[in-house]
Amino acid sequence: MASYPLIGKKTVYIDDLVISPDFVQDEVGKITLTPGKTEVASQSGTINVPNGSYEEMSFELNIICPSVRFLGMLFPELYHNAKFKRVISGSLSETGQVRFGANECVSNTPRDIIIHNVCDGHSSAQDFRIPQALISAGGEFGIKIDKPFVVTLTGSMTSGANGAVVMGELDLDNPSYYDEDSGTIKTESTQITALTASPTNISGKVGDHVTVNVVASPNGATGSITATVADTAKATATVADTAKATATDNGDGTWDIQLKQNGSGTVTFKVGSVQTVVNFNIK
8 A cells, every 4th residue: 555654734944933834835845956967078979977066956935924023034134123012913013124135244044944744743754854054035925915925935055964955864863853842853762552464364375475564653653673483383483494484574564474384373573562463374
């Protein structure tokens, strides 16, 4: 069964600014990475050889902007606070100006952008991160009476030791996630609490391969699943050539069960104190 864990609502983090799905357009944006190439012209013809650089590394984010104050949070270096507060939509709020094109020195400080699947919780397995994003002091501003005010943030990114764009886990050493409260990346390990195997009963002849799907939960948990083959008439098989079957992890949630000798037995999938059992019969 196909699964698409990348699909879902997105939260966008820009440093400590949290932009919920309510303010992210359905077309979130795009990342452009155009590899550089060198043209080699010879008597045999002209070919373009990748040279390891990038001709373009850029991004766009489409943000629904509810107020000028929110616009100022997108462009903090262009925002200027007023010396007074104003009642806006029933709330006494800070107010001010966002100045584009003013004759003032504005530095473009790199910002950390993370695009996160809302339903993934504390898992960063499907995250997109631009750790050194340079947001352009401008963009496209769609102003229409029948549509929300949408700001298209554009910019480029600088390369670092771990790349200009990172897709997937925020940390390869420890399970981690972006913590909204502190505005930092934290580590957290959630244990697997349930295993379910399908099918639970398999049969076939010697030499057959059967695929078993092992579903673990909750989503985002980490751990290592082991498989132990046991003969119903004997103790657990610990030597491969005496086992009636072998179980090999395919790395995608499925296991390959190879039926090797006549008889019956079980394959026990286990992580910690949680387990699920598959029965097999070989003829």
